Amino acid sequence: MKAVTMADVARLANVSKSTVSQYLNKRFDYMGEDTKKRIEETIRELDYRPNIVARSLKQKSTTTIGVIVANILHTFSSQVIRAIEDICHESDFHVIVCNADDNPVKERKYIEMLRAKQVDGMIILPTGDNVDIYNEMFDEKYPIVFVDRTVGEIPIPSVILNNEMAADLGVQHFIDNGYKKIGIITNVIRNITPRRGRVNGYKKALENNKISINEQYIKNLEIGKVQEGLKDLLALEEPPEAIIAGNDLILIEVLKYVKSKNIRIPTDLAVIGIDDVSFSTFYEPALTIVEQPAYEIGKKAAELLLYEIQKKELHGENAIYQFEPKLVVRESSKRIGNSVHTIE
Structure with missing residues (x-):
């Protein structure tokens, strides 16, 4: 079938092609209601579809x-x-x-x-x-x-x-709640700026609070190895009491692991995630999050x-x-007791 053109619409509606063009581009300033209605009905009757490619060439966009x-x-x-x-x-x-x-x-x-x-x-x-x-x-x-x-x-x-600030907010909140053994897990994607910024913010927050940096507490892992990395962290002689999950996908892997091992949040391990997740408010306990706008x-x-x-x-x-970023405080980062779950 021959494609319907703007000229066909103009002929049947008894208007000029420029008037049809004005209608299609929603330029109605000097167009009467009868004319608009006639063009609209003709377009519907002919099942006309504007030629987007031709329009793009003409408008150079x-x-x-x-x-x-x-x-x-x-x-x-x-x-x-x-x-x-x-x-x-x-x-x-x-x-x-x-x-x-x-x-x-x-x-x-x-x-x-x-x-x-x-x-x-x-x-x-x-x-x-x-x-x-x-x-x-x-x-x-x-x-x-x-x-x-x-x-x-x-x-x-x-x-x-501000990625440094995102990690700083989480670490400072942990410190204010009495935690000193704080770990961070980020993911391996070469040397991208968010990961660098969050690790730098983590380190600066510890230094500003005169807490020594334990390199064993810093894990940079592929998503598929996060659970294994958390296991290694918690098996240390002095395991971290609190973890910063560097993004939403890492947070999900952390939560999967603690559930599988019956690790209690925050009693055994406090958790803060950078990046919100849809279930943060109704997860039990509700999750403390550093939100990105x-x-x-x-x-x-x-x-x-x-x-x-x-x-x-x-x-x-x-x-x-x-x-x-903004820190949204919920139950997963609160200080409850002094016990830390150790993996055998």
Whole structure:
């Protein structure tokens, strides 16, 4: 069947093609109600679908952006995506979401695919290992914003959490509750900035409270090895009394392990997670969390990118927009007794 064109709609509705175009672009300022109704009915009758590709070529814009997340399983990622989609929807922009699985090869393929589809810009939670392609996009003045991570000296605007503060809040809360043997578990993803920042914040909080740093209490593990690492921690001659889980996926692995070993929280082991989880309030006991303002971070990233796209200029080269975390205190971090569960 021959595709229905804008000219067909204009002919049947007895209006000009420019009037149909104005209707499709919602420019109704000088359009009568009868005309609008006639065009609407004609579009419905002919089942007309605008040619998006042709419109994109004419306007030199696809009104589409790409979002590449490092790991879509993180609660943080889904909240950031939601915020980006909300802001883009308000500006009639579409969003294509890609999951890189923290894999630089996948990330590169997605960047190339999105550019081939001529998306107007990208928001990337970068793996950090595609510096050449990041620099290439920057040199071309291609609209791009980083989220959650910075990459070396590349002057691309970044929207991030104050990661040192996130760990500091958790450690300080433990210390204020009488804990001194405090461990931290982060995950292995090369040398990304959130992990470095959280470990640095952990160490600085201990030093500021004149508590010596025990390197045995610091674990940097793949997600699949978190439970084994926690077992090793609790088997130490002087095991930690409290644990900072470096992100939501690590927290879930910690909770799986303590449940399987009948370790009581917080009596045997106090726990604080960085990143919220959906069940934090109704888990028993309720979980103390260091929350990221994930929605606000995603919103800011979308606003920056749309500014670059619509204003055709970079918004604050090398600018870093840093958001502060918030400690939400619940039962999992309270001091109860002095016993620590030891694994045989």
